[in-house]
Amino acid sequence: MTRPSLRVRLTLVYGGLFFAAGILLIALTYTLVAQRIPHGDKLIVSGTGPKLDPAPDPEPTFMVGSLNRVIAQTGDDALDALLTQGGIALLLVGAVAVAFGWLLAGRVLHPLNRVTETAGRIARSADRGLHERIGLRGPRDEVKELADTFDAMLEHLDRAFDSQRRFIANASHELRTPLTLNRALLEVAVYREPASPQVRQLGLALLEINARNERLIDGLLLLARAEREPLERSYVDLADIAEHVVHQTPRDGVDVQVAAAEAATAGNPVLLERLVQNLVDNGIRHNVEEGGWVRVETRRVDGYAEVAVTNTGPVVPPYEVPALFEPFRRLGRERLSAAGAGLGLSIVQAIARAHGGEARAEARPGGGLVVTVRAPAAEARSLGGLDRG
Numbered sequence: 001m002t003r004p005s006l007r008v009r010l011t012l013v014y015g016g017l018f019f020a021a022g023i024l025l026i027a028l029t030y031t032l033v034a035q036r037i038p039h040g041d042k043l044i045v046s047g048t049g050p051k052l053d054p055a056p057d058p059e060p061t062f063m064v065g066s067l068n069r070v071i072a073q074t075g076d077d078a079l080d081a082l083l084t085q086g087g088i089a090l091l092l093v094g095a096v097a098v099a100f101g102w103l104l105a106g107r108v109l110h111p112l113n114r115v116t117e118t119a120g121r122i123a124r125s126a127d128r129g130l131h132e133r134i135g136l137r138g139p140r141d142e143v144k145e146l147a148d149t150f151d152a153m154l155e156h157l158d159r160a161f162d163s164q165r166r167f168i169a170n171a172s173h174e175l176r177t178p179l180t181l182n183r184a185l186l187e188v189a190v191y192r193e194p195a196s197p198q199v200r201q202l203g204l205a206l207l208e209i210n211a212r213n214e215r216l217i218d219g220l221l222l223l224a225r226a227e228r229e230p231l232e233r234s235y236v237d238l239a240d241i242a243e244h245v246v247h248q249t250p251r252d253g254v255d256v257q258v259a260a261a262e263a264a265t266a267g268n269p270v271l272l273e274r275l276v277q278n279l280v281d282n283g284i285r286h287n288v289e290e291g292g293w294v295r296v297e298t299r300r301v302d303g304y305a306e307v308a309v310t311n312t313g314p315v316v317p318p319y320e321v322p323a324l325f326e327p328f329r330r331l332g333r334e335r336l337s338a339a340g341a342g343l344g345l346s347i348v349q350a351i352a353r354a355h356g357g358e359a360r361a362e363a364r365p366g367g368g369l370v371v372t373v374r375a376p377a378a379e380a381r382s383l384g385g386l387d388r389g
Contacts, residue, residue: 007105014101022090037075111143130158169224172217219343238263238298238307245276255293263298263305266378267355275351278344283311304374313368325349
């Protein structure tokens with residue numbers, strides 16, 4: 001059973017206290033009024049004339065009894081009217097009080113709702129939304145202190161993430177120059193004549209290591225770009241990208257299949273192509289030696305454009321799947337010996353988040369993975385001034 005919201009509970013508390021106080025007030029008033037109303041056997045006849053004779057005549061006695069009954073009935077009617085009219089008034093005023101309680105609870109909780117909405121937007125956009133602040137204005141109370149503390153936490157996190165991205169980008173740029181120089185010197189040493197077989201073999205091995213380091217640097221630069229730079233969005237169909245990537249990717253003996261249905265979204269074509277390329281490369285690289293296959297599917301599901309890449313490969317424990325999206329994280333000997341830099345799925349996740357989507361993976365029972373990326377779907381007519389990609 002779903003628990004009522006805080007606003008509903010506060011309104012119920014306000015209304016309950018009001019009705020309890022009203023009932024108590026009516027009961028107290030009823031008791032005091034009942035004590036003040038004279039009963040029939042205590043009739044007091046006051047005036048300037050003589051008092052009744054202790055042994056009155058029958059006719060005056062009959063009149064006094066009738067008067068006592070009238071007074072008693074009048075008192076009972078007054079008490080009944082007090083309960084009836086008081087209960088009706090309590091219900092009417094109580095309904096008004098509950099309505100005011102609802103409005104008052106909403107006004108009191110409005111700053112908390114603002115904090116919740118801001119936190120939700122930041123959570124949905126991951127670290128890309130850390131620049132947003134609550135900026136609550138008003139008196140210095142507990143809610144204001146909570147909002148200011150939350151803003152201070154966001155400020156520290158924003159600076160930390162921004163510093164990390166700048167460091168990755170700057171370090172990657174600084175490392176590209178010596179790697180390019182090393183490659184040029186190695187190529188000269190390997191391909192010039194005369195070069196002994198030992199020198200040529202050593203040079204080719206060093207070139208392979210240098211190429212791997214260059215892929216690592218390029219991956220870090222792309223990861224920093226996907227997490228930091230704003231996107232220039234245009235109309236992109238993931239089906240076109242999937243067919244293009246599959247057509248131009250070396251198969252390495254792996255059967256690559258594509259089932260491309262329309263899956264349009266608004267995004268950066270270059271980054272989305274890199275996303276699909278990483279998924280296909282990852283499926284081909286981490287596969288079985290014989291009889292391996294990769295299936296690439298694009299589709300539109302529940303307002304999202306999806307691309308899913310399924311492959312055969314080594315068995316992946318389900319509890320290890322979430323860690324595969326962490327940078328430099330590999331699993332098993334097959335992944336340790338792979339030529340990849342360990343950034344493929346990390347880049348996929350960063351690009352997906354930059355497009356307002358998500359990336360998830362599932363382990364296949366027979367081995368391999370099913371990696372699905374989804375982003376908000378888009379129609380060509382709804383993109384307005386966005387360019388068609």
